[in-house]
Amino acid sequence: MKKVLAIDVGGTKLIHAIINEKGEFLSEVGKTSTPKNISELEKTFKEVITKYENEVDYIAFATAGAVNITNTKVDSSTPNMPAGYNSLDFAQLSKKPVYVENDANAAAWAEYKVGAAIGENNNITITLGTGVGGGFIVDGRLLRGKSGRGGEVGSMKIQGRGRTCTCHRKDCFESYASGVGLKKTAEEIAQTDEIFKQSIYKSKTANEITTYDIIAGLKENDEYSKKVFNIWKEDLTVGLINITNIFDPESIIISGGMGEFINTKEIENAINSEIVVSPVKVKLAKAGNYAGMIGAALLACEKF
Amino acid sequence: MKKVLAIDVGGTKLIHAIINEKGEFLSEVGKTSTPKNISELEKTFKEVITKYENEVDYIAFATAGAVNITNTKVDSSTPNMPAGYNSLDFAQLSKKPVYVENDANAAAWAEYKVGAAIGENNNITITLGTGVGGGFIVDGRLLRGKSGRGGEVGSMKIQGRGRTCTCHRKDCFESYASGVGLKKTAEEIAQTDEIFKQSIYKSKTANEITTYDIIAGLKENDEYSKKVFNIWKEDLTVGLINITNIFDPESIIISGGMGEFINTKEIENAINSEIVVSPVKVKLAKAGNYAGMIGAALLACEKF
Numbered sequence: 001m002k003k004v005l006a007i008d009v010g011g012t013k014l015i016h017a018i019i020n021e022k023g024e025f026l027s028e029v030g031k032t033s034t035p036k037n038i039s040e041l042e043k044t045f046k047e048v049i050t051k052y053e054n055e056v057d058y059i060a061f062a063t064a065g066a067v068n069i070t071n072t073k074v075d076s077s078t079p080n081m082p083a084g085y086n087s088l089d090f091a092q093l094s095k096k097p098v099y100v101e102n103d104a105n106a107a108a109w110a111e112y113k114v115g116a117a118i119g120e121n122n123n124i125t126i127t128l129g130t131g132v133g134g135g136f137i138v139d140g141r142l143l144r145g146k147s148g149r150g151g152e153v154g155s156m157k158i159q160g161r162g163r164t165c166t167c168h169r170k171d172c173f174e175s176y177a178s179g180v181g182l183k184k185t186a187e188e189i190a191q192t193d194e195i196f197k198q199s200i201y202k203s204k205t206a207n208e209i210t211t212y213d214i215i216a217g218l219k220e221n222d223e224y225s226k227k228v229f230n231i232w233k234e235d236l237t238v239g240l241i242n243i244t245n246i247f248d249p250e251s252i253i254i255s256g257g258m259g260e261f262i263n264t265k266e267i268e269n270a271i272n273s274e275i276v277v278s279p280v281k282v283k284l285a286k287a288g289n290y291a292g293m294i295g296a297a298l299l300a301c302e303k304f
Numbered sequence: 305m306k307k308v309l310a311i312d313v314g315g316t317k318l319i320h321a322i323i324n325e326k327g328e329f330l331s332e333v334g335k336t337s338t339p340k341n342i343s344e345l346e347k348t349f350k351e352v353i354t355k356y357e358n359e360v361d362y363i364a365f366a367t368a369g370a371v372n373i374t375n376t377k378v379d380s381s382t383p384n385m386p387a388g389y390n391s392l393d394f395a396q397l398s399k400k401p402v403y404v405e406n407d408a409n410a411a412a413w414a415e416y417k418v419g420a421a422i423g424e425n426n427n428i429t430i431t432l433g434t435g436v437g438g439g440f441i442v443d444g445r446l447l448r449g450k451s452g453r454g455g456e457v458g459s460m461k462i463q464g465r466g467r468t469c470t471c472h473r474k475d476c477f478e479s480y481a482s483g484v485g486l487k488k489t490a491e492e493i494a495q496t497d498e499i500f501k502q503s504i505y506k507s508k509t510a511n512e513i514t515t516y517d518i519i520a521g522l523k524e525n526d527e528y529s530k531k532v533f534n535i536w537k538e539d540l541t542v543g544l545i546n547i548t549n550i551f552d553p554e555s556i557i558i559s560g561g562m563g564e565f566i567n568t569k570e571i572e573n574a575i576n577s578e579i580v581v582s583p584v585k586v587k588l589a590k591a592g593n594y595a596g597m598i599g600a601a602l603l604a605c606e607k608f
Binding site: 066076120121122134136138139141143144145146147148149150151152153155156157158159160161167169238241242243245246247248249250274275276277278 | 370380424425426438440442443445447448449450451452453454455456457459460461462463464465471473542545546547549550551552553554578579580581582
């Protein structure tokens with residue numbers, strides 16, 4: 001059975017493990033922090049690879065950023081990574097074949113192969129964290145587009161409220177449905193709605209209210225927090241309706257930190273009452289925090 | 305070379321022709337009006353099929369409505385077709401294999417195989433007419449989803465202006481970017497913007513202004529008409545940005561009656577200045593009014 005050294009590259013940390021072609025872990029998960037300059041980063045990659053490459057068939061990276069169509073290089077600017085990251089030729093890092101995939105795509109593949117969407121040939125994994133990521137499985141294959149950059153659902157414009165996203169564009173799905181989006185909605189409602197005057201947070205200024213405050217406020221039955229969270233859910237639902245109508249998927253898998261605050265059945269019902277395609281299931285992700293590594297390892301086994 | 309009897313089923317007329325596996329016409333195009341009840345419609349189908357089925361290998365239908373995953377039946381309600389249309393078993397209409405596909409999907413396939421998107425394995429055909437239709441080619445294959453209903457891009461929610469669509473939902477792309485959407489924008493601006501008071505249409509009431517008036521007004525340099533048309537183009541562009549970010553296609557092919565009023569280069573530039581994936585081309589459709597028949601015939605040849 002094929003073995004893969006899988007490495008997940010995030011802005012703050014690198015994690016790695018040996019994974020077989022069934023997605024099973026054959027080693028402990030190693031962690032280091034992500035070096036802040038490109039030569040240190042490359043050196044760290046080489047150290048990890050040198051240590052394990054004789055034990056494995058392939059090397060697989062799950063990484064932030066858009067990955068090119070040949071799965072060899074990061075093709076976009078990646079603000080959280082060291083400058084020069086998108087010049088790095090991953091294939092040169094090892095004598096074994098090297099495969100690179102975007103982390104959201106890799107996580108979606110893991111959900112499809114060993115997680116919450118097994119056997120569902122049309123499914124979508126949406127990651128709700130600081131931002132919003134998406135991975136799309138169409139007829140059993142990962143949607144990558146002409147250049148490998150496909151799946152940028154966070155940049156879908158869903159509203160006309162004129163909110164500016166961290167990408168400086170207007171009305172991106174990400175600017176509403178992410179954790180940051182929840183905070184922005186909290187600010188918006190604090191500034192415009194009388195309901196804030198009765199809130200447990202009324203002594204704060206609008207921009208002091210955090211995502212965590214709103215989640216905590218729900219448990220306190222704070223009407224302001226409930227209103228903010230409901231608007232956040234409606235905005236999330238609009239985006240999920242859109243992709244359901246286009247992809248007609250069997251399921252939408254919700255991944256990422258915000259997922260734990262969602263009632264999936266409620267979101268599922270809200271989507272299904274609005275769509276023109278057949279009903280979709282909404283489920284929480286199962287492949288866990290290591291989904292990126294697992295998916296990249298499995299994709300490498302498919303490719304090579 | 306395989307030959308196909310292709311039949312395009314619309315709400316007002318039926319057209320048919322014999323087409324070979326290269327998409328070439330081997331007969332004149334026959335036309336009849338669409339009967340208003342299901343038994344008459346079935347009888348008309350059988351008459352056409354009986355006349356030609358000995359000359360051809362397959363029968364292929366391009367039809368309004370969502371088609372099931374096995375391409376044998378219309379699966380949705382189809383308000384413009386006789387009651388009972390979605391109970392019709394197309395396979396029983398002929399002794400030859402019968403293939404059924406949604407007309408927008410078939411048209412997209414025709415553009416991909418013999419039209420404006422030849423060789424572009426990731427492309428999208430958008431039909432801008434009374435409504436908005438979409439056909440998506442992903443990695444050389446038609447996106448159909450789990451049930452065959454995928455591609456419903458007209459139901460994508462793109463704005464928060466609260467416009468009610470003909471489907472009774474709110475803020476559908478179709479309610480903004482269709483010909484009907486242009487008329488609705490004309491009404492909206494006539495009611496809310498001072499610019500209307502200087503318009504050549506100022507003696508009309510808002511709901512008297514037609515899509516045609518706005519197009520005519522552009523040629524007259526009417527500022528109101530220009531404003532309406534610019535808003536319509538912006539709304540159209542938002543929808544095209546969304547699908548470009550998700551699909552990362554090589555091209556978007558614009559089909560349908562509204563296409564002729566569009567400067568494709570202007571729309572292309574507007575999309576490319578906003579997307580986070582690599583640049584897309586925007587082109588007018590080439591496969592013509594018979595794209596549905598051509599696409600259905602080619603798909604039947606692929607399937608059987």
